[in-house]
Amino acid sequence: MTPKKRRILQAVLYELFAIAFVGPIISFMFDKSATSAIGLAFVLSSVALSWNYVFNALFERWESQQTIKGRSFNRRLLHGIGFEGGLVLILVPVMALWLKISVLSAFIANLGFFIFFFVYAIVFTWAFDRVFGLPASAQQQSEA
Numbered sequence: 001m002t003p004k005k006r007r008i009l010q011a012v013l014y015e016l017f018a019i020a021f022v023g024p025i026i027s028f029m030f031d032k033s034a035t036s037a038i039g040l041a042f043v044l045s046s047v048a049l050s051w052n053y054v055f056n057a058l059f060e061r062w063e064s065q066q067t068i069k070g071r072s073f074n075r076r077l078l079h080g081i082g083f084e085g086g087l088v089l090i091l092v093p094v095m096a097l098w099l100k101i102s103v104l105s106a107f108i109a110n111l112g113f114f115i116f117f118f119v120y121a122i123v124f125t126w127a128f129d130r131v132f133g134l135p136a137s138a139q140q141q142s143e144a
Helices: 003-030 034-064 073-099 103-132
Strands: none
Touching: 003 034, 003 103, 034 073, 073 103
């Protein structure tokens, strides 16, 4: 699978689950209609999908320049922190505007999602790598 196809497949599968999880939670937590909550989940997921593609391209570029190859727990932890941390910075203002709540309230709500998605990002990426193999950037170089 080409790196571009791999990143697209990974991002789409990741976000399908995100919409299914986040929509009902938002509806319940903020007493919003299912339509509004699913709409927000779709917007959040679309932003996350774009960020996923960009972040993974940047991460794989960085990863390909590292002397130690493979994806250790620490590298997966770094990946999860970078992805989710960047996403929080992007999504908090979107949530605050959509839900008509303060940035602080949106940030606090986002912390709950962060905890779930931080673990989910690490587990999902591990499972995705097990099913589809490591990307070229993480594979050992064979000597000719």
